[in-house]
Amino acid sequence: MTPAPERFRKITDHGVIPAPSGAGALLLHAEEGLDCRVVLAVIRPADKADLVAIVTLEGCMQSVFGYPNDEAYWHDPRGVAGDRPGYGFFEVIGSAWPARLIAYNRHAFPDRTPSHYAVLRHYFIGCHDASGEFLATSMKVELTSGSYQEAVREAMRRTSGPISEW
Secondary structure, eight states: OOOOOOEEEEOOTTOOEEOTTOOOOEEEEOSTTOOEEEEEEEEETTTTEEEEEEEEEETOOEEEEEOOOHHHHTTOGGGTSSOOOOSEEEEEETOSHHHHHHHHHHHHOTTOOOGGGGGOEEEEEEOSSOEEEEEESEEEEEEESSOHHHHHHHHHHHHHOOGGGO
8 A cells, every 4th residue: 555645734823934035044953852943034924023933843853954945845746735835834744754764773773763753743844045844743933022143042042051061
């Protein structure tokens, strides 16, 4: 039996999308499967408010960030079976990525694969000049009240700990 194709499912409960004119997305991804963060400019379509968000991908095991941009990912075949990708936050349903990670791990550790790999979820963030795909346990979008630079400092603090520890 052929598995169902991967498909996008738009996550709409955040009420914001990456700024269509360019989100200035910055990715922070540390070692050891810790949280991954993306700082980006967002817009709230309801009132057209320009905001800054810190997106936390909890327990992020892998990330891919950069190309494709919006002109390319609008034609991603995963949009045929699900929601069309665009500026926003998506989950890839039926993703083969967790299974690939498990299979790869079995090359080195054939008798033990961490059970949490099977519950990882595949997320997609579509921005103007870049996109990001993340294999994580969950995704949270937090709107900040400060500037982009303040959000970057806060995201860095959360990801690496206080800079005084370096």
